[in-house]
Amino acid sequence: MRDTRAELLAQAEILVRGRGYSGFSYGDLAEAVSIRKASIHHHFRTKTDLALALVEAYDARYDAALAAIVAAQPDAIARIEAYGRHYLTGVEDGLGCLCAVLAIERDTLPDALRAELARFFDKHIAWLERVLAEGCADGSLRPGLDPAATARMVVATLEGALMLERLLAGSAGFRLTLAALCDSLRPPRIGGPNALSSERGDTI
Amino acid sequence: MRDTRAELLAQAEILVRGRGYSGFSYGDLAEAVSIRKASIHHHFRTKTDLALALVEAYDARYDAALAAIVAAQPDAIARIEAYGRHYLTGVEDGLGCLCAVLAIERDTLPDALRAELARFFDKHIAWLERVLAEGCADGSLRPGLDPAATARMVVATLEGALMLERLLAGSAGFRLTLAALCDSLRPPRIGGPNALSSERGDTI
DNA sequence: TTATGGCTACCATCTAGTAGGTAGATTATT
DNA sequence: AATAATCTACCTACTAGATGGTAGCCATAA
Numbered sequence: 001m002r003d004t005r006a007e008l009l010a011q012a013e014i015l016v017r018g019r020g021y022s023g024f025s026y027g028d029l030a031e032a033v034s035i036r037k038a039s040i041h042h043h044f045r046t047k048t049d050l051a052l053a054l055v056e057a058y059d060a061r062y063d064a065a066l067a068a069i070v071a072a073q074p075d076a077i078a079r080i081e082a083y084g085r086h087y088l089t090g091v092e093d094g095l096g097c098l099c100a101v102l103a104i105e106r107d108t109l110p111d112a113l114r115a116e117l118a119r120f121f122d123k124h125i126a127w128l129e130r131v132l133a134e135g136c137a138d139g140s141l142r143p144g145l146d147p148a149a150t151a152r153m154v155v156a157t158l159e160g161a162l163m164l165e166r167l168l169a170g171s172a173g174f175r176l177t178l179a180a181l182c183d184s185l186r187p188p189r190i191g192g193p194n195a196l197s198s199e200r201g202d203t204i
Numbered sequence: 205m206r207d208t209r210a211e212l213l214a215q216a217e218i219l220v221r222g223r224g225y226s227g228f229s230y231g232d233l234a235e236a237v238s239i240r241k242a243s244i245h246h247h248f249r250t251k252t253d254l255a256l257a258l259v260e261a262y263d264a265r266y267d268a269a270l271a272a273i274v275a276a277q278p279d280a281i282a283r284i285e286a287y288g289r290h291y292l293t294g295v296e297d298g299l300g301c302l303c304a305v306l307a308i309e310r311d312t313l314p315d316a317l318r319a320e321l322a323r324f325f326d327k328h329i330a331w332l333e334r335v336l337a338e339g340c341a342d343g344s345l346r347p348g349l350d351p352a353a354t355a356r357m358v359v360a361t362l363e364g365a366l367m368l369e370r371l372l373a374g375s376a377g378f379r380l381t382l383a384a385l386c387d388s389l390r391p392p393r394i395g396g397p398n399a400l401s402s403e404r405g406d407t408i
Numbered sequence: 409t410t411a412t413g414g415c416t417a418c419c420a421t422c423t424a425g426t427a428g429g430t431a432g433a434t435t436a437t438t
Numbered sequence: 439a440a441t442a443a444t445c446t447a448c449c450t451a452c453t454a455g456a457t458g459g460t461a462g463c464c465a466t467a468a
Contacts, residue, residue, distance in 0.1 A: 027423075039449070046425080047425095094310075096308055104300055104305050104367065106300075108223045108224075142388075143392075146384060156360075156369075156381050160364025161360035163304055163360075164363060166307070166310060168325055184346075184357075184388035189348070231456070245460080
């Protein structure tokens with residue numbers, strides 16, 4: 001027997017991430033899942049309820065992903081690179097970040113949904129701030145780096161790159177940005193081809 | 205006599221940037237400008253025509269802004285900071301970037317509009333790449349920085365920060381990100397409180 | 409005179425959401 | 439074990455209102 005609710009969530013997520021929240025309708029979703037429009041209301045009474053459930057599921061998946069990254073990657077830069085690769089799959093699938101898509105329509109969003117979005121992003125920023133603070137402490141990051149400000153910057157960069165490269169250069173463009181971001185966090189190489197005012201060195 | 209077309213453009217831009225493209229309607233716009241819905245069609249035959257006109261006007265304003273920045277700021281970092289301050293006004297006004305808002309709904313956008321958006325962002329990336337290349341050449345930027353990749357990163361960071369901080373911490377949050385971004389482009393400070401094990405000469 | 413720019417009055421279609429019903433499974437009661 | 443009550447998941451049919459867009463009329467200004 002099929003799990004209609006799960007199918008609704010999966011297809012709705014694809015629709016929202018591709019066309020925006022008010023750009024998709026129960027009609028579209030009904031067609032995608034092959035049930036009648038009215039039946040969707042049995043699972044999600046209102047469109048807002050559906051949106052909240054979408055964010056909840058998306059958030060839970062990210063919770064798991066963040067924990068997995070911390071477990072698998074010991075190094076701060078590697079963690080941020082792994083974090084960035086989650087956004088990369090969005091670019092590859094041609095889908096924006098669910099929460100960014102919703103955030104765009106901020107002015108028309110119900111308060112509860114707006115609050116959930118804020119919680120989602122605050123959580124990511126807090127996670128990154130810890131990762132960065134640890135990296136600062138063990139010297140694997142550029143000295144002088146401000147973990148709090150840089151955490152916000154990292155989320156912003158990846159969110160922006162996903163929006164941008166979904167439109168422009170796809171995963172190739174995204175990878176460039178992710179590489180530039182990681183480079184900007186690394187400690188300056190010393191003694192290499194470009195210590196000081198001399199030439200700049202290659203990138204690897 | 206009033207310039208209705210200009211008023212329509214101004215109000216439509218506010219509506220789109222606040223609620224998304226399919227989140228605003230001719231009905232909303234008619235109310236905002238105090239004319240009848242049907243009269244809008246006299247100025248903009250279809251909603252797509254209106255969107256194209258919005259992007260054109262937005263693009264033209266940015267053309268002027270980019271030129272003004274180059275004229276006023278001699279230094280690469282100062283130019284990028286000035287560029288970032290344009291996004292900051294969006295945060296202050298509670299409005300997203302017009303083109304980012306439209307890009308979110310990529311899958312339902314008419315081809316012509318999607319192409320205009322790509323042109324808009326490509327232009328910004330090209331402009332930044334030049335600014336960064338010049339900054340690399342005159343030594344005012346971190347050595348080893350890749351202008352092409354970093355240009356994409358800068359646009360992504362600012363677009364992402366605008367989306368994010370409009371929802372979260374407002375201009376205070378945005379300023380943090382902008383500061384972290386500029387810091388990440390500067391040459392490493394030397395001799396300061398946190399020089400690595402090796403000294404090196406000053407950069408300014 | 410002829411555009412221009414607005415109007416009223418439409419239209420077909422789509423929107424989220426409701427009402428009420430049905431077939432089948434599950435659970436409770438005898 | 440048989441029956442009764444309830445629940446689940448879907449359906450058809452509908453509503454009121456919004457949507458983008460059209461047709462055609464009328465005032466004013468060049």
